[in-house]
Amino acid sequence: MKQTDDLSDVIKLISDIKHKNIQSSHDVAIRTEKMLDNIISQGKWDSALELMELIKQRIKCFSQSLPDEPTASNIMKHILKVIRTECQSMSKKTGDTHSLHQIVTGDATHELDYSETVSNLKSVLLGYLSEYKEELESSAENIAAQASEHIHSNETILTVGRSRTVERFLKSASKQRMFSVIVVEGAPSYLGHSMASALTKNNIQTTVIPDSAVFAMMSRVNKVIIGTHTVLANGGLRALSGIYVVALAAKHYSIPVMVLSHMYKLTSLYVGSNDHETFNVHASPASVIPYSSGSILNSVNIKNPVFDYVPPELVTLFITHQGGNVPSYIYRLLSEMYHPDDYDM
Amino acid sequence: MNQVVGKHEKSDEIPKQGKQVKEKKIKSKPGNELSSNSVTSEQAANKLKEKELRKLEWEKKLAEQKLKNDKENLSKAELKNKRREQQEAQRQAKVEKEKITEKAKSQKPEEKNNDIRKSPQKITEVKKTKTLKCVQFVQHLYRESNQNFISNTVNPKDIHPVFIKLGVQYAERVILGSNARCLALLAAIQNLINDLQTPPKHEYCRYMESVLQCCTNYLQECRPFAVSMTNALRYFKLQLTHMDKSLTDNEKRARLLDVIDLYINNDIKRAWDAICMKVNDKIFTNDVILIFGCSSLLYRILIDANKSGKKFSVIVVDSRPLLEGREMLRKLVSAKINCTYVLINALSFVMKQATKVLLGAHALLANGSVMSRIGTAQVALVAQACNKPVLVCCETYKFTERVQTDSFVYNEIGDSNILLSVDTLSTTSPLVPLKDNPKLNILNLLYDVTPPDLVTAVITELAILPCTSVPVVLRINAKENM
Numbered sequence: 091m092k093q094t095d096d097l098s099d100v101i102k103l104i105s106d107i108k109h110k111n112i113q114s115s116h117d118v119a120i121r122t123e124k125m126l127d128n129i130i131s132q133g134k135w136d137s138a139l140e141l142m143e144l145i146k147q148r149i150k151c152f153s154q155s156l157p158d159e160p161t162a163s164n165i166m167k168h169i170l171k172v173i174r175t176e177c178q179s180m181s182k183k184t185g186d187t188h189s190l191h192q193i194v195t196g197d198a199t200h201e202l203d204y205s206e207t208v209s210n211l212k213s214v215l216l217g218y219l220s221e222y223k224e225e226l227e228s229s230a231e232n233i234a235a236q237a238s239e240h241i242h243s244n245e246t247i248l249t250v251g252r253s254r255t256v257e258r259f260l261k262s263a264s265k266q267r268m269f270s271v272i273v274v275e276g277a278p279s280y281l282g283h284s285m286a287s288a289l290t291k292n293n294i295q296t297t298v299i300p301d302s303a304v305f306a307m308m309s310r311v312n313k314v315i316i317g318t319h320t321v322l323a324n325g326g327l328r329a330l331s332g333i334y335v336v337a338l339a340a341k342h343y344s345i346p347v348m349v350l351s352h353m354y355k356l357t358s359l360y361v362g363s364n365d366h367e368t369f370n371v372h373a374s375p376a377s378v379i380p381y382s383s384g385s386i387l388n389s390v391n392i393k394n395p396v397f398d399y400v401p402p403e404l405v406t407l408f409i410t411h412q413g414g415n416v417p418s419y420i421y422r423l424l425s426e427m428y429h430p431d432d433y434d435m
Numbered sequence: 436m437n438q439v440v441g442k443h444e445k446s447d448e449i450p451k452q453g454k455q456v457k458e459k460k461i462k463s464k465p466g467n468e469l470s471s472n473s474v475t476s477e478q479a480a481n482k483l484k485e486k487e488l489r490k491l492e493w494e495k496k497l498a499e500q501k502l503k504n505d506k507e508n509l510s511k512a513e514l515k516n517k518r519r520e521q522q523e524a525q526r527q528a529k530v531e532k533e534k535i536t537e538k539a540k541s542q543k544p545e546e547k548n549n550d551i552r553k554s555p556q557k558i559t560e561v562k563k564t565k566t567l568k569c570v571q572f573v574q575h576l577y578r579e580s581n582q583n584f585i586s587n588t589v590n591p592k593d594i595h596p597v598f599i600k601l602g603v604q605y606a607e608r609v610i611l612g613s614n615a616r617c618l619a620l621l622a623a624i625q626n627l628i629n630d631l632q633t634p635p636k637h638e639y640c641r642y643m644e645s646v647l648q649c650c651t652n653y654l655q656e657c658r659p660f661a662v663s664m665t666n667a668l669r670y671f672k673l674q675l676t677h678m679d680k681s682l683t684d685n686e687k688r689a690r691l692l693d694v695i696d697l698y699i700n701n702d703i704k705r706a707w708d709a710i711c712m713k714v715n716d717k718i719f720t721n722d723v724i725l726i727f728g729c730s731s732l733l734y735r736i737l738i739d740a741n742k743s744g745k746k747f748s749v750i751v752v753d754s755r756p757l758l759e760g761r762e763m764l765r766k767l768v769s770a771k772i773n774c775t776y777v778l779i780n781a782l783s784f785v786m787k788q789a790t791k792v793l794l795g796a797h798a799l800l801a802n803g804s805v806m807s808r809i810g811t812a813q814v815a816l817v818a819q820a821c822n823k824p825v826l827v828c829c830e831t832y833k834f835t836e837r838v839q840t841d842s843f844v845y846n847e848i849g850d851s852n853i854l855l856s857v858d859t860l861s862t863t864s865p866l867v868p869l870k871d872n873p874k875l876n877i878l879n880l881l882y883d884v885t886p887p888d889l890v891t892a893v894i895t896e897l898a899i900l901p902c903t904s905v906p907v908v909l910r911i912n913a914k915e916n917m
Contacts, residue, residue: 235832242805277755277778280857280864287865290875297876298866300756300854301779302810306842306883310572332780338820370784377776377859381762386768391775395784 099125101150101160104155114254115161115319116230122162123223125363130215132373138177138211139204149435158328158371160320160357163435164427168354169219171429176214177204195319215289225411229352230258232411237263240348240409245269245312248304248340251276251315251330252285255350260315261292270295272311276332277301278394301332308339314347316402321349321356321423323433325402325417328361328369331395337404348408353410358424358433361399371396410434443674444899469901476735569878596631597626598650602657611759613797613833614703614731615662620654621695628691639687640678647672659847660807661800662835670698706830707732709896711739714758714793714828717894722747723789725823727814728780730795732828734766741772748773750785756853756879781818792818793884794885796829796893801909802838803831803902804889809880812842824891831895831908844885850875 095321103121106112135141141291148164152159169362186279233255241247249271260271271294275282289296298345299307320328320378327333327349340347361369375392402417409415414424467595503634534729569577604610624647631637631646651668654660658669674694678687710732718724724747726733735750749772753760762775768775777785792814798806803826805811816823839845852878855864869875887902897908 151577159786253575271696274754276853277780278859280860283864283866287869290866290869290872293874295874295876297878299878299880300755300809302813303878303880303883305812305816306846307878308842310843320456330780332561334783335780335817338816339813342816377872379776380859383761386765389768390764391773392780393775393777393785395781398783 096431097148099128102150104268105153107159109158109160113185114426115352116226118161118222119165119226119352121225123219126166127219130212130219131220137205137207137218138173141211142173142204145170145173146435148174153435157368160359161354164354164357167358167432167435168426169222170217171427171433172218173211173215174204174429175310176211176218177208180208180211180214181206190196192249202344207255207355208234210248224431226352226354230255233350233352233409234258234262236291236409237411238266240313240315241267242268243267243269246272246310248274248307248311248314248336249285250274250282250316250333251279251396252281253286255352256315256317257285257288258296259350264292272297272299274304274332274434275300275337276330278373279330291354301335304336305339305342308343311343311345314340314345316347316349318349318351318355319397320359321351321408321420323358323360323421325405325408325420326361327400328397329400334398334404336399337400341404346409347404348409349405350409353412353423353427356420356424356427358428366428368401369397385387440695492762496572504699505823548615570878573843573846573848573878573880576843576846582822584632584845593646593649594649594653595623595630595646597623598653602654602898605654605656610731613661613663613758614830616661617667617832618699618703619732620664621667621671623650623698625695626694626784628688628695638680639684640675640680643691644672644675663830664832664838666832666835667702670916671695702832703830705898706832706896707860710828710830710894711736713894713899714826715740715743717791717826718745718747718906720746722791724748724749725750725752725761725786725789725792725814725818727792727794727811728757728808729763730755730828732830733793733795734763734791736828737767737772738770741770748775750777750789752777752779752785752810752814754779756849756855758806779813782814783821783829785819786821786823789818789821789823792823792825794825794827796827796833797839799827799829799834799881799893799902799905800839800884801834801836801906802840803890803905804839805887805893805902806839806882807891808883809883812889815885819889825889827885827890827893827902829893829895831897831912834905834910834912836907837886842880842885846883847881849879849881851879854879 097378103118103125103191104328105123108119112118125148129144129148130141131145133141145166149163153163156162160364184296219270238257241260248262249268251274263269271280273286273289273296275286275298286296286298293345315331316333316336318329318333323327323349329349340420350364359400373394378392378394379387379390381387402420405417407414407416409421472862510822548756601610601619604619607614609615627647627650628643631639631643633642651660669695671691674691678690682690714736722745724737726737726749740747749767751760751764751774753764753769753776755778764774764776773790775785794805794807794811795815796805796811798808802805805815807827824910837845852870855870857864866875866877870877889903893904896906900908
């Protein structure tokens, strides 16, 4: 195996994300795809095994630096799975017939030897990547196209903070239906304000409320439509803090909660609670209480967690570009996206 | 009797009587100053009172001018217009002064008075622009017309100056919290009792009732009454009607003052003490108590528990736009209590560490729902989801017969502009330029209603009760009062 890989491409990506040069997860996805394209077309690899090794190194590097940013790793894991399946389909020996017996007993006699040189793997993979790129670009559009199936006339929709996917979704629905949107401002980042201004400019009736009014308003809401940061393997969410309360209030009033998500947000990660050390990120307390508050800051413990864990039972539906899915079906989507060997890295 | 007052409110035709009333009030002023011991800073209060004295003098003069106007037949239509377009009343008043009177020129204080008057008017103007846009399902909560309010602030006839001051303090949220508002109201009524002189052929208590009605109507327009205030007022009125008619005015005054003192002591202050004791039994060493916002009762409870030597820590949950929790945090930290501070979005994060949730209440409704500052229901909801006990601390004088199942039937709407200013952000909100866009509403509700199934228990001065016992307590209290 050649050891000349310097990981400079992934380090550049990490630093761009850290310095907020690229912010939306969609941009991260596009960049990751480009990086993979480079590795496959110009990287030094002869066999599938070597290529997979190159990508795995990058996943490790990325997930160590940015454990809470799943998009890039997810896409790379997905490509790993694609490499495996392509190899499988090209090598004639492996019968594509997994018998039920083999699946049940987990008989591993069909382990492939990825170290063989496969001649046309590169062109096949590049072909798949360009297809995948198209899918990325049309994903938001596909999600938005389903809007009219979910939003009816005169409905009141509640959303939290700002999500580009949700924004597109609502805009697309507003072309056909009249409805009003309640935007929770989402302290302490107040992204709800920019969401509300974007919706207002699109002539959607918008009401801004503070985070504290969620329960009071929920009785008048028909649907909750939110974006998320990550979809966890059990169908739960890692989402903006404050969304747990929204989902809980929706449950209390039996109001459906719809989560719009791109496929690359699906993560093979199981987390059971939001105070788990690896789960949450803490932002600066300055956005909770200003430094100008004086000496009391010395003796107070101020917390500003970024994420909330939303258990799967509070989510009604996931809407991806492939259509709607319930949380209990996420495991299946996961196995379509990633190879089980790549779940833990 | 009521008719006379009613006429007087409207008319310029009986200016003599109006003058009489005002003169009485002015006469009563010095006594009031001497007796004022309840007000926080006496100097400031005295200054205000001086201003109010001048204000009253000025009103008298205005009334005289109106008389002149009538005599000279300077069009009545103009006067009517003035009453209608009350926003311009001031300007017109100024113009009139310059035109007509030679007397008025000499006195400078008038200009100061004008300044004082401008401030309440500004408030009402802000409110008016707000009413142009409203969220549909809370439409009924927006104040319909501010005409009356404006007319009363410009011409606050028959209203004791203490109430005018109180009204402005309510409207500008200087006095906040249902306990503080109730105590301030009772103090104002005590002032009124002292200052009120019975006109001939009137009975003190009956006259008191009608004057008080005017004052409270005015207060209602500044800000709707809290349940605590309504209950206290109802109690006081009951005592008024039951007053022995044969007593002299001074005896009646003394009795009424006693009634209020007794109410403050028994129903409010001793209730606090009793609740403090009861909650204290429930706080143990190493407890982590989660509280929401700033409640005067909760503050007392926590300080008491701290004094008794228990080691516990407090999580203060706060929410925009009032950010009362910061005040609570400041007080608790200065009492050396270990505190954590989060905004309401981090509720699920801190709830797991908490062992108990203590909440204050604005009112307890007869169906067991708790009406309290907006966000309380959310705290109770998350607490229940995390299996933490939710204890609502509420004096029984805040219990009410009203029933309500959602937060919209009865609520208050605050100023929406304060939601646009964020003190922790360096940039201004992108909504500021869109403020007047008809498609954009900003809703700032003040209260919400927590359903009874989210509350573990209510701690009152009588006992620790389930929410559903509210009607029982109401029934018993009503019997006692009879």
